[in-house]
Amino acid sequence: EAGVAQSPRYKIIEKRQSVAFWCNPISGHATLYWYQQILGQGPKLLIQFQNNGVVDDSQLPKDRFSAERLKGVDSTLKIQPAKLEDSAVYLCASSSRGGGAGDTQYFGPGTRLTVL
Amino acid sequence: GENVEQHPSTLSVQEGDSAVIKCTYSDSASNYFPWYKQELGKRPQLIIDIRSNVGEKKDQRIAVTLNKTAKHFSLHITETQPEDSAVYFCAAIPYSGAGSYQLTFGKGTKLSVIP
Numbered sequence: 001e002a003g004v005a006q007s008p009r010y011k012i013i014e015k016r017q018s019v020a021f022w023c024n025p026i027s028g029h030a031t032l033y034w035y036q037q038i039l040g041q042g043p044k045l046l047i048q049f050q051n052n053g054v055v056d057d058s059q060l061p062k063d064r065f066s067a068e069r070l071k072g073v074d075s076t077l078k079i080q081p082a083k084l085e086d087s088a089v090y091l092c093a094s095s096s097r098g099g100g101a102g103d104t105q106y107f108g109p110g111t112r113l114t115v116l
Numbered sequence: 117g118e119n120v121e122q123h124p125s126t127l128s129v130q131e132g133d134s135a136v137i138k139c140t141y142s143d144s145a146s147n148y149f150p151w152y153k154q155e156l157g158k159r160p161q162l163i164i165d166i167r168s169n170v171g172e173k174k175d176q177r178i179a180v181t182l183n184k185t186a187k188h189f190s191l192h193i194t195e196t197q198p199e200d201s202a203v204y205f206c207a208a209i210p211y212s213g214a215g216s217y218q219l220t221f222g223k224g225t226k227l228s229v230i231p
Contacts, residue, residue, distance in 0.1 A: 004159075033219075042120075042205045042221025043160065056218060091159065099217030100209060101148035101167050107159040 002026065004108035006092050012114045018080040021111045025073070025094030031055075032069055033105060034077050035091040043091055049075065050098055082115045089113070118143040118210050122222025129196050130230050137225045139206035140188040146208040148217075149182060149189050154224075155202045163204075164191070196229045203227070 005024040013019050025032050031050050035043035046065065048056040051072040060067070064083070069075040079086055089112050093105040119142040129135050141149075150165035166173045166180045166189065173180050177196075182189040193200055206222045 040223070042122075042207070042223050043219075044221070045218050048218070058218075099219075102165070103217070104150070104162050104165075105219060107152075107161070109159050 004092055004094055004106055006090075006108040006111055008111055009109060010112050010114075012116065013082055015084055015115050016081040018078065019082055019113060020076050020078045021090050021092075021113075023075045023077070023092030023108060025075070025092070026096075026106055029094035029096050029106075030072075031095045031097065031099050031103070032075050033093040033095075034067055034075070035093065035107075037089040037091055037110070039088070046077070048099065055099075079113075082113075084115050087113055087115045118146060118208055118218065118220040120206060120208050120220050120222040122206050122225055124225060125223065126226045126228070128228045128230060131198060132195055135193045135196055135200070135227055135229075137191045137204055137206070137227070138188060139190070139208075139222050140186075141208040141220075142187070143208070143210040144184075144187065146210040148209040149180070150207050150209075150219075151180060151191050152205045152207065152221075153202045154205065160205060193227075196227075198229050198231050201227055201229045 034046045037043040046060045049069040067077045089110040091110045092108040095103045095105045097103045122139045147168040152160035153163045154160045177194045179192040203224045209217045
C-alpha cells in the first residue's frame, strides 16, 4: 500500500513569515496525527484528527499554529507567524482506527522547516 | 500527562553483540508500548510493540520486555548488525479521554553498531 505522503520535504523561511505543510494519509485511515520533532528529541504530538474532527490539540500552540482536515482525508498544518524555535521536522502519521493499543501509526517522511 | 524517560542516549556495540535500551513511564494507565526505529533523515518505523497484558514479546532478533509494577520496559537486540545502526524511540500510550490516545515518545537512543 502507498505510504503517508507529505510536502514539501524542505522549507526555509524568515521569522514572522507564514508556512503551510500538506499531508495525505494512507487510504482509508481514519486517524491523522501531526508531530513536531526537534533535533535530538522524540516526536511530540501537536494535533490528532479522527476523520475530520479534532480529538486532541492540547499541545498545539494555537496562537500561531492551525490545522485542518477537510473531508476527513488530506490535512494541512499552518504556522503564522513562524518563530526561530519552530525549526523542526514536522511529521504526519495516520492509523486505521482511533488510536490506542495496537493501532499502528505510520509516519510520513516529514517536512524539515528551518526558520532564519 | 505521560512522561517517558529513555536510557542511554547513545550506545555503541560491536557487531554481533547485544544491545539493550531501557525506558520508564509515569502514567500507570498506559497500556501500549511501541518501539520505533528512525534511520538518519528517514521516517520513524514501528519495529515491535507490546501491550500491558504481556510481559515479553519476541520477533527474530528483537525482543521487548515490560514490567508494569516498576513501570519500565526494555528493547533487546541480539546479534547486532551494522544495519541496526539508527535512533530508537520508545513510546507509551495512555488513554487521555474523549478518544485521545497521545503517543508520548522518549528522547531516543542513538545505536551505533561497529563492524
